[in-house]
Amino acid sequence: MTGSKQDNADRYWARNLRILFALLAVWWLVSFGAGIIFADSLNEIRIPGTGFKLGFWFAQQGSIYVFVALIFIYARLMSKLDAEFNVHED
Amino acid sequence: MDVQSWTFLIVGATFALYIGIAIKARASTTGDFYIAGGGVHPVINGMATGADWMSAASFISMAGLISFMGYDGAVYLMGWTGGYVLLALLLAPYLRKFGKFTVPDFVGDRYYSNGARIVAVICAVFVSFTYVAGQMRGVGVVFSRFLEVDINVGVAIGMAIVFFYAVLGGMKGITYTQAAQYCVLIFAFMVPAIFISILLTDNLIPQLGFGAHLGGEIGSRIAGGETVTLLDKLNGLNTELGFTEYTSGTKSKLDVLCITGALMAGTAGLPHVIVRFYTVPKVRDARISAGWALLFIAILYTTAPAVAAFARTNLIDTVSEASYAQVEGEKSIPQWFKTWEDTGLLAWVDKNADGKVQYVAGAALAGKPSFAKADDGSWARGDHGQRLVTNSNPDTANELYVDRDIIVLANPEIAALPAWVIALVAAGALAAALSTAAGLLLVVSTSVSHDLLKRVFMPSISEKNELIAARVAAAAAVMVAGYFGINPPGFVAQVVAFAFGLAASSFFPAIILGVFVKRANREGVISGMLVGIIFTASYIIYFKFMGGTPDQLWFGISPEGIGALGMLINFVVAFVVSRFTPPPPQEVQELVEHIRVPVGSSGPSAVH
Numbered sequence: 001m002t003g004s005k006q007d008n009a010d011r012y013w014a015r016n017l018r019i020l021f022a023l024l025a026v027w028w029l030v031s032f033g034a035g036i037i038f039a040d041s042l043n044e045i046r047i048p049g050t051g052f053k054l055g056f057w058f059a060q061q062g063s064i065y066v067f068v069a070l071i072f073i074y075a076r077l078m079s080k081l082d083a084e085f086n087v088h089e090d
Numbered sequence: 091m092d093v094q095s096w097t098f099l100i101v102g103a104t105f106a107l108y109i110g111i112a113i114k115a116r117a118s119t120t121g122d123f124y125i126a127g128g129g130v131h132p133v134i135n136g137m138a139t140g141a142d143w144m145s146a147a148s149f150i151s152m153a154g155l156i157s158f159m160g161y162d163g164a165v166y167l168m169g170w171t172g173g174y175v176l177l178a179l180l181l182a183p184y185l186r187k188f189g190k191f192t193v194p195d196f197v198g199d200r201y202y203s204n205g206a207r208i209v210a211v212i213c214a215v216f217v218s219f220t221y222v223a224g225q226m227r228g229v230g231v232v233f234s235r236f237l238e239v240d241i242n243v244g245v246a247i248g249m250a251i252v253f254f255y256a257v258l259g260g261m262k263g264i265t266y267t268q269a270a271q272y273c274v275l276i277f278a279f280m281v282p283a284i285f286i287s288i289l290l291t292d293n294l295i296p297q298l299g300f301g302a303h304l305g306g307e308i309g310s311r312i313a314g315g316e317t318v319t320l321l322d323k324l325n326g327l328n329t330e331l332g333f334t335e336y337t338s339g340t341k342s343k344l345d346v347l348c349i350t351g352a353l354m355a356g357t358a359g360l361p362h363v364i365v366r367f368y369t370v371p372k373v374r375d376a377r378i379s380a381g382w383a384l385l386f387i388a389i390l391y392t393t394a395p396a397v398a399a400f401a402r403t404n405l406i407d408t409v410s411e412a413s414y415a416q417v418e419g420e421k422s423i424p425q426w427f428k429t430w431e432d433t434g435l436l437a438w439v440d441k442n443a444d445g446k447v448q449y450v451a452g453a454a455l456a457g458k459p460s461f462a463k464a465d466d467g468s469w470a471r472g473d474h475g476q477r478l479v480t481n482s483n484p485d486t487a488n489e490l491y492v493d494r495d496i497i498v499l500a501n502p503e504i505a506a507l508p509a510w511v512i513a514l515v516a517a518g519a520l521a522a523a524l525s526t527a528a529g530l531l532l533v534v535s536t537s538v539s540h541d542l543l544k545r546v547f548m549p550s551i552s553e554k555n556e557l558i559a560a561r562v563a564a565a566a567a568v569m570v571a572g573y574f575g576i577n578p579p580g581f582v583a584q585v586v587a588f589a590f591g592l593a594a595s596s597f598f599p600a601i602i603l604g605v606f607v608k609r610a611n612r613e614g615v616i617s618g619m620l621v622g623i624i625f626t627a628s629y630i631i632y633f634k635f636m637g638g639t640p641d642q643l644w645f646g647i648s649p650e651g652i653g654a655l656g657m658l659i660n661f662v663v664a665f666v667v668s669r670f671t672p673p674p675p676q677e678v679q680e681l682v683e684h685i686r687v688p689v690g691s692s693g694p695s696a697v698h
Contacts, residue, residue: 013686020179027175031168031354036346039161043337050301051319056337059164060156060395061297064171064388071178071381078183078377087689089372 012085019077023070030066035059096513097236104274104517105251108524111270112255112263120553123260123560124191124536125368130265132375136382138268138525139366141275143170143357143387145221146228146523148394149275154494156398157405160328161339163395165346165650169353171384171391176358176598178380182367184605186376187685191368192533193361193597194541200604201612202678204546209619211541213596214361218530218537219570220589221362225527226575229520235433235499236516245575248524253568256528256535257561264528265369271521276389278518281511282501283393286400289505291320300396308505312407324399327406332451336399341648348651355657356590359598362529365536373688401497404504409447409490414438414474423447426503431477434459435493435500439482442489445474452486455479459491531571535564588630591649595622595656603664608682610664613671618664626656 034042039055046053052061082088091099117123130138148170156163188196193214198207226245233244255263283296292306293299304313304320312323325335334340341349357363366383367376412423430436437459438447462470462478470478479491499519502511539560544551551559596619603610603618629652632638647655673679684690 009683009687016686023179024175027172031172031350032347035164035168036343036350040338047301051303051321052301053321053337056161056321057301059161060167061300061392063168064392067171067175068381068385068388070175071384072378074179075374075377075381079374082374082688087687089374089688089690 008085009087012081012087015081015085016078019074019081023074026066027070030058030063035063091509093509093512094237096510097516100510100513100517101237101520104270104521107270108251108267109254111266112259115259115263115266117258117260117262117557120191120540120557120560122262123557124540125365126260126262126265128189128369129371130369132370132379133382134265134269135366135370135375135379136386137272138265139363139379139383140386140390141268141272141521141525142366142529143363143383143526144272144275144390144522145526146225146232146519148390149279149519149522150228150232150495150498153394153397153401154497156395157402157497158492158494159339160334160336162341162346163398164339165341165349165353167391167395169350170357171388172350173354173357174380174384174387176354177363177367178377178384180605181358181364181601182376182380183373183688184685185364185601186367186370187373187688188681189368191365191540192536193364193601194537195545196604197597197600197615198541198545200678200681201600201615202675203612203616206600206612206616206619207541207545209616210597210600211537213592213623214537214541215534217360217589217593218362218533219574222527222530222534222567222571223574225523225530226571228523229527230575232516232519232523236513242576245572248520248527248575249568249572252524252528252531252571253565256531256568257564260560260564261365261369261532264525264532268525268529271525272386274521275518275525276386278514278521279390279498280393281514282505282507283397285507285511286397286404286501286505290400290404296393296396296400300399308404312403320399320403324403324406327403327410331406331410331449336402342646345646345648345651348647348654350651352594352651352653352657353590355594355598356653357593359593359596359601360589361593361597362526362533364597364601365533366529397501398497401501401504405492405497406449408504410449411446413446414440414476415445424504426500429503430496430500434461435496437461437479437491438476439479439489439491440472440474440476441482441484441487447490448487449490450486450488452488453483454486454488454491456481456483458493527571531564531567534567535560538563538567588627591626591630591653591656592623594653595619595626595660599657599660599664603661603668605682605685607665607668608679609668609673611668611671611674614664614666614668617667618660618662621663622656622660625659626653629656 035058039059042055043053121127194207194210197210229248230241230244233239234241255267287293287296287299289306290309291299291302293302304318304323325337328336370376370379408424412421414423416422459479460481462480464470472478539556543559544556600615600619630649633649
C-alpha cells in the first residue's frame with residue numbers, strides 16, 4: 001500500500017468516525033436522554049393538541065422515528081463520503 | 091362463514107404461499123444455503139429482517155406487556171429498535187465487507203483463533219435454541235387456540251412447514267418466505283389496530299389516535315360527554331384503581347437505562363439478525379437495508395404502544411364494576427369475557443361476593459390461574475357461572491386476572507370486528523413465529539456445518555458434502571426445536587433475558603472491537619468474552635434460578651438489564667488485556683484496514 005493511499009484511507013476513516021459520533025450522539029439523546037433521563041422534566045411539556053407528554057412520547061414513539069431517520073441519513077452521508085474519497089464499490 | 095372456516099382458509103392460503111416460494115427459491119450451493127447467494131435486494135432483505143426479528147412474542151405479547159407496564163414498556167420499544175442503529179452504523183457494513191457466512195467466521199478470522207470461533211459457535215447455538223423453543227411453542231398455542239387442534243399437533247404442523255423451506259431452501263428459501271411473512275404479519279397487526287383506533291379516537295392512524303381525544307363509537311361512550319384525551323383518561327382510570335399513572339413508570343431510572351442498553355446491544359449482537367446483512371450484494375446495500383429493516387419494524391413497534399393504550403382503556407371501562415351475570419339495565423360483562431375465560435387467559439374471583447368485577451392494583455391470584463375441577467371432571471363453576479380457581483390471592487382486593495396475550499388476541503372480539511379479521515390475526519401470529527424460527531434454525535445449522543465442520547474439524551470437506559451436512563444439521567435442529575416446543579422447559583420465559591444478556595456481553599463487544607480497535611487481539615477479546623459471559627450468566631442464574639431476592643440486586647439492576655454491565659466489563663477487560671499482550675499479526679491488521687473501506691468488496695463465494 002502506498003503512502004498516499006494509506007493517507008487517503010486514514011482520512012476517510014477519520015471522517016467516518018466523525019459521522020458516527022454525530023449520529024450516535026443524536027441516538028443517545030433521543031433514547032437515553034429524552035426518553036429516560038430527562039423524561040420526567042420533559043413530561044411537564046405537552047405536544048400541543050394531543051395527550052402526549054413529551055418524555056413519554058419520546059420513549060414510546062419519537063425515539064423510534066428518529067432511529068429510522070438516522071439510519072437513512074447515515075446511508076446517505078456515507079455514500080457521499082465514499083464518492084468523495086473514491087472508495088465506493090463499482 | 092364462521093371464524094374457524096375463515097382461519098382454515100387464510101392460514102391454509104398463507105402456508106401454500108410459503109411452500110410455493112420455497113420451491114421456487116431452492117438452494118443449490120452453500121452460498122445459496124448460507125447467505126442466499128449474496129444477491130438479495132436491500133428492500134426485500136429489510137422485510138425479511140423485519141419478519142426474522144419480530145417473533146411470536148413481538149406479535150402476540152408485546153402490546154399486552156406494554157399495556158400493563160405503561161411507560162416502563164418503553165424499554166422494549168426503544169431497546170428492540172435502537173439496536174438497529176448500532177447494527178447499521180457499527181456492524182452491518184463492515185461485516186458485509188468482510189464477506190463470509192457467519193458471526194463465528196468473523197470472530198475466528200479476526201482473532202486468528204479457533205478457540206474464539208468455538209466460543210462464538212457455542213454462544214450462537216445457545217442463543218438460537220433459547221429463542222426458537224418459544225417460537226415453536228407459539229405456533230402450537232396459536233393452532234390450539236384458533237383451530238382447536240392439540241398444541242402438540244400444532245407444533246408438529248409448524249415443524250413440517252419450517253422443515254420444508256429451511257431444509258430445502260436454506261437462506262435463499264427463508265429470505266423470500268420471510269418477505270412474504272412480513273407482509274402477512276404486518277397486515278394482520280395493522281387491520282385490528284386501525285379498527286380499534288377508529289372506534290376509540292375516530293382516528294385512522296393508530297400512532298395519532300394514541301395522542302388524540304376520545305371519540306368514535308366506543309371512545310365517546312368512555313368519555314361520557316367530556317372532552318378528554320385518551321391518555322389523560324387512561325391516567326385517570328389507572329390512578330382511580332390504584333395503579334401507577336400510565337405515562338409514568340415504576341422502575342428505577344438506572345434499571346430502565348440498563349435494560350434498554352442491554353436490549354439494544356443484544357439486538358445488535360444476535361447472530362440471526364447479523365447474518366441477514368451478509369445476504370445483500372454490496373456494503374452500500376447493507377447500510378440502506380438496515381434502514382429498511384428498521385422502517386418495517388417501526389411500523390409495528392410504533393403501533394403496539396398505541397394498541398396497548400387503547401386496549402387498556404377499553405378493558406378497564408368495560409369490566410370494572412361490571413356485573414358477571416347479565417343484569418338488565420346494569421353494566422354487565424361482554425361476551426368475549428366468557429370466551430377468553432374458557433381459554434384460561436382470564437379469571438375472576440368474587441372476593442367480596444358482590445357479583446361484580448373489581449379490577450384494582452395488585453395480583454388477583456398467586457401466579458397463573460389454576461382452575462378447580464368438579465367431581466365429574468368438568469370445570470368447577472361458581473354461583474354466577476364463573477370458573478373457580480384454587481389460588482386466589484387474599485392479600486389484595488383485585489378480583490381479575492388478565493393474561494397479557496389477550497390484548498392482541500382478543501382485540502378483534504373486543505372491538506366486535508368481523509370473523510375474517512380474527513382469522514387474519516391467527517395467520518399473522520403464525521407468520522411471526524415461523525419466520526423467526528426459520529432464521530434461528532438456519533444459524534444453528536450453519537454453525538454446525540460451516541463453523542464447526544468446514545472451518546475446524548473437516549477443512550477439506552467438499553462443497554457438495556458441506557451442503558448435505560448443512561441440510562442434515564437443519565433437519566436435526568428442527569427436530570430439537572420441535573421437541574422443546576412439545577416439552578417446553580419451564581424456564582423459557584426466564585432464558586430470554588439470557589439470550590439478550592449473552593449476545594450483549596459476548597458478540598457485541600467482540601465485533602465492535604474487531605472493527606474499531608486495530609490493537610484488539612486474541613488474548614484480549616477471548617478474556618473479555620469469557621469474563622462478560624460468566625459475569626452476566628452468574629447474575630442471571632443467581633436471580634432467576636437460585637432464589638436471589640430483589641433486595642440483593644446490585645443498585646436495583648434487574649437480571650434483564652445486567653447484560654449492559656456485562657458488556658462494559660467485556661470492553662474494559664478486552665481493552666486492558668490487549669494492551670499488555672502482543673499485537674495481532676500483520677495480516678489481521680491488514681484485514682481490519684480492508685473491512686474499513688467499501689471498495690473492493692467481492693461476492694462472498696469468491697472470498698470463500
